[in-house]
Amino acid sequence: MTLAADMPMDGLKTRAEALFRRKRMVAIALPLVLLGYLVYALFAFNVPALLQGASLENGATLIRDSYSYKTHVTRDNRSGEVSFAIEGERKGEYAPGTHPDWVTIEGDDTITDLGGGHLVHYTADGVSYEIPGYGTVSAQPGNGGVNATFPEGALPEWINASKNRVTITTDAGRVTITRNRTEVFRYSLGWELFFFTLDSPYHGMGPGELLSHALSGEAGAIWDDFWNNAMWRHGDVAWALVETVLMAFLGTFGAAIVALPLAFLAARNFAPLMAVRFTFRRIFDFLRGTDALIWTIVLSRAFGPGPMTGALAILLTDTGSFGKMFSEALENVDGKQIEGVQSTGAKPLLRYRFGVIPQVTPVLLSQVLYFFESNTRSATIIGAITGGGIGLMLTQAMITQKDWEEVTYYIILVILLVFVMDWFSGWLRRKLIGGEP
Amino acid sequence: MADQTAASIEDASPAEIRESYLAQTRRKRLYSGMLLAVFVALMAGGFITADSRNAGGFWDGLHRIFDFPAGVIAETVEKIDRMPANLVKFFPALMETINIAAAATLLGALGGIVLSMLATRGMARWPRLIPVFRRIMDVMRAVPEIVIALVLIFVLGGGPVPAMIAIAFHTVGALGKLFSEVNENASLKPVEGLASVGANWSQRMLLGVVPQVAPNYLSYALLRFEINIRASAILGFVGAGGIGYELKNAIGWGIGRYDEAAAIFLLLFLTIVVVDQFSSYARDLLTHGRKKEMLA
Numbered sequence: 001m002t003l004a005a006d007m008p009m010d011g012l013k014t015r016a017e018a019l020f021r022r023k024r025m026v027a028i029a030l031p032l033v034l035l036g037y038l039v040y041a042l043f044a045f046n047v048p049a050l051l052q053g054a055s056l057e058n059g060a061t062l063i064r065d066s067y068s069y070k071t072h073v074t075r076d077n078r079s080g081e082v083s084f085a086i087e088g089e090r091k092g093e094y095a096p097g098t099h100p101d102w103v104t105i106e107g108d109d110t111i112t113d114l115g116g117g118h119l120v121h122y123t124a125d126g127v128s129y130e131i132p133g134y135g136t137v138s139a140q141p142g143n144g145g146v147n148a149t150f151p152e153g154a155l156p157e158w159i160n161a162s163k164n165r166v167t168i169t170t171d172a173g174r175v176t177i178t179r180n181r182t183e184v185f186r187y188s189l190g191w192e193l194f195f196f197t198l199d200s201p202y203h204g205m206g207p208g209e210l211l212s213h214a215l216s217g218e219a220g221a222i223w224d225d226f227w228n229n230a231m232w233r234h235g236d237v238a239w240a241l242v243e244t245v246l247m248a249f250l251g252t253f254g255a256a257i258v259a260l261p262l263a264f265l266a267a268r269n270f271a272p273l274m275a276v277r278f279t280f281r282r283i284f285d286f287l288r289g290t291d292a293l294i295w296t297i298v299l300s301r302a303f304g305p306g307p308m309t310g311a312l313a314i315l316l317t318d319t320g321s322f323g324k325m326f327s328e329a330l331e332n333v334d335g336k337q338i339e340g341v342q343s344t345g346a347k348p349l350l351r352y353r354f355g356v357i358p359q360v361t362p363v364l365l366s367q368v369l370y371f372f373e374s375n376t377r378s379a380t381i382i383g384a385i386t387g388g389g390i391g392l393m394l395t396q397a398m399i400t401q402k403d404w405e406e407v408t409y410y411i412i413l414v415i416l417l418v419f420v421m422d423w424f425s426g427w428l429r430r431k432l433i434g435g436e437p
Numbered sequence: 438m439a440d441q442t443a444a445s446i447e448d449a450s451p452a453e454i455r456e457s458y459l460a461q462t463r464r465k466r467l468y469s470g471m472l473l474a475v476f477v478a479l480m481a482g483g484f485i486t487a488d489s490r491n492a493g494g495f496w497d498g499l500h501r502i503f504d505f506p507a508g509v510i511a512e513t514v515e516k517i518d519r520m521p522a523n524l525v526k527f528f529p530a531l532m533e534t535i536n537i538a539a540a541a542t543l544l545g546a547l548g549g550i551v552l553s554m555l556a557t558r559g560m561a562r563w564p565r566l567i568p569v570f571r572r573i574m575d576v577m578r579a580v581p582e583i584v585i586a587l588v589l590i591f592v593l594g595g596g597p598v599p600a601m602i603a604i605a606f607h608t609v610g611a612l613g614k615l616f617s618e619v620n621e622n623a624s625l626k627p628v629e630g631l632a633s634v635g636a637n638w639s640q641r642m643l644l645g646v647v648p649q650v651a652p653n654y655l656s657y658a659l660l661r662f663e664i665n666i667r668a669s670a671i672l673g674f675v676g677a678g679g680i681g682y683e684l685k686n687a688i689g690w691g692i693g694r695y696d697e698a699a700a701i702f703l704l705l706f707l708t709i710v711v712v713d714q715f716s717s718y719a720r721d722l723l724t725h726g727r728k729k730e731m732l733a
Contacts, residue, residue: 034543037539037540037543038540038543038544041536041539041540041601044532044533044536044597045533045536045537045540045596045597045598045601046596047598050593050594050596050598053593053594054592054593054594055592055593055594056592058591058592059592062588062591062592239490242486243487243490246483246486246487247487249479249483250480250483250484250487253476253480254480285710285713285714288709288713289706289709289710289713290702290706291667291670291671291705291706291709292667292671293667293670293671293674293681293684293705294702294705294706297684297688298502298505298506299498299502301501301504301505302493302498302499302501302502302504302505303491303492303493303494303495303498304491304492304493304498305491305492306487306490306491306492306493307486307487307490307491308487308488308490308491308495309491311487377579377581377582380581380583380584381581381582381583381671381672381675382671384583384675385671385674385675387492388490388491391583394583394584394587395583395587395675398587398588398591401591407588411584411588414581414584415576415579415580415584418579418580418581419575419579422575422579
């Protein structure tokens with residue numbers, strides 16, 4: 001109102017109109033600029049080519065494997081021997097003479113029931129697969145090739161047949177026939193052998209049975225079989241999680257311990273010498289600017305792979321961040337408290353201890369705890385590079401591109417770990433400081 | 438609590454007050470001492486554990502810490518004439534890393550704005566669903582980028598897009614939380630005013646809330662951009678393209694390609710420092726500059 005009274009009305013009107021025009025321009029231009037950038041990024045990242053190269057099959061495998069597993073029933077076509085192995089791995093092999101309960105053996109005939117009426121017969125001279133609604137595919141693999149016979153009519157697209165190889169993929173499972181061997185994959189729900197592997201006497205026991213065994217003095221053996229499960233390696237996974245937390249813990253709190261005294265030297269009100277202040281600020285900038293990635297590479301050359309390297313990389317980067325943040329907090333302290341302590345005749349060290357530290361502790365502590373939580377996440381990535389912790393296990397499991405249920409397991413563990421750390425640092429913050437900062 | 442002490446102070450003699458104060462101090466010191474002892478034990482135990490599980494020990498490696506940098510620098514000095522060419526050679530990769538971070542920050546901020554408004558009391562479109570949206574943000578924030586990046590690299594193939602999606606996903610959660618804190622301090626009067634003239638939800642948010650909170654949003658987004666540049670460099674190292682990928686190759690070759698590694702180090706370092714300085718200057722302007730302007 002006072003503005004309007006001071007100046008002529010038409011001048012104000014034209015200025016207001018100009019302002020509106022400008023705002024309108026911005027309101028239209030800004031989204032256009034953002035949209036333009038995203039379109040540019042679309043082409044810079046070559047998204048169309050990426051979408052063409054994307055493998056939906058990989059995605060489907062990943063999703064299916066995350067909640068199911070497959071058992072291989074393999075017949076050696078030369079010797080006629082049949083073997084059973086979960087995920088086709090040695091450590092998942094059934095002992096000779098045992099087999100899953102969906103397999104029936106009648107003399108020379110081994111019948112694999114894939115469910116839904118799908119039956120695969122391994123007989124003395126070959127293999128036959130009864131497919132409901134289609135017919136029976138049979139084959140006598142030998143020197144001349146697979147020698148498969150199919151029902152009349154054109155081959156459906158889920159059968160892939162050539163002279164030396166036939167692959168049949170149905171909803172119930174998959175059958176692969178080559179000259180040397182025949183394999184049936186049967187999918188089952190769940191994570192296989194999560195608690196005990198097949199060679200453990202406790203495999204297949206229910207919780208009640210296990211409990212009674214545990215109470216009769218076998219608790220140690222049960223725990224041992226679970227902890228050293230060759231398939232899921234629970235012991236190694238637990239250690240990897242500990243390593244990840246350890247990297248974050250040592251790195252964050254080590255950085256805080258190193259940065260606190262240095263921050264005094266970079267704060268305007270505690271380091272009167274411009275040169276000192278400038279030097280330490282540049283040191284902090286350097287530590288922060290040389291990203292954790294570079295520190296990890298440099299340090300792993302000196303210390304080798306492992307959690308110590310990761311911890312030191314986090315420590316160095318965060319010393320830079322904390323140094324900057326702490327010195328800013330120190331510049332904002334109230335001088336009156338320090339004067340009060342000084343008036344009692346306290347020496348400089350005591351002045352800092354009782355005049356400064358109590359003022360900045362809540363701010364610093366909450367910052368450190370926030371970093372602790374976010375460093376748990378960083379430690380996963382750093383672990384993948386430097387070779388330690390759950391990050392390494394995750395990348396290894398991914399590189400083999402086989403055990404997606406293990407990948408799912410690790411992902412769930414990582415997310416749970418971050419959740420727990422988030423909750424823990426929040427709890428500690430509330431306990432130590434009282435209320436959110 | 439305050440009433441009790443006030444009452445007891447009136448009744449108590451000075452000596453009693455002194456005694457209870459000293460007892461309280463002693464107790465406090467004991468707790469602090471215990472806490473400190475636990476912390477020191479954890480640090481020492483953690484150090485020893487980490488040291489024993491590391492391939493090379495801490496004390497063995499300490500004197501070798503400068504060997505690798507020295508080797509890199511020596512080779513760089515030897516081939517200093519190649520430096521400009523190397524810098525030019527890796528500039529496109531750097532641009533890719535920056536583009537990943539920028540696009541991810543942009544998409545993440547847009548998602549974060551919407552989610553934060555849906556999760557703020559007084560602004561939410563569906564007030565009953567506020568806790569749901571908060572949980573969604575927590576989950577998005579908790580998932581480490583590398584997890585999404587690795588899964589997407591498997592499905593989509595290597596390249597910048599998996600990294601961008603992974604970083605954007607995390608950014609939505611991280612910025613959403615910060616934005617919702619900003620939203621809580623925004624005045625709801627413009628929103629009510631707009632509601633009274635019949636504006637719909639998106640109009641109320643866009644015209645009533647965004648102008649109030651835009652400087653703070655921008656400031657947080659800049660901070661996030663800086664963090665995301667680091668994240669996109671590091672994800673490149675795990676196979677997502679950009680300067681991290683080039684760095685991995687240069688390092689993998691070992692001696693003979695260290696001049697290239699040095700050029701990449703330099704580019705990455707300069708980028709982070711420039712963005713860091715620019716964003717802290719801009720954030721200072723956005724949060725403090727405005728106040729000065731308003732007061733003047």
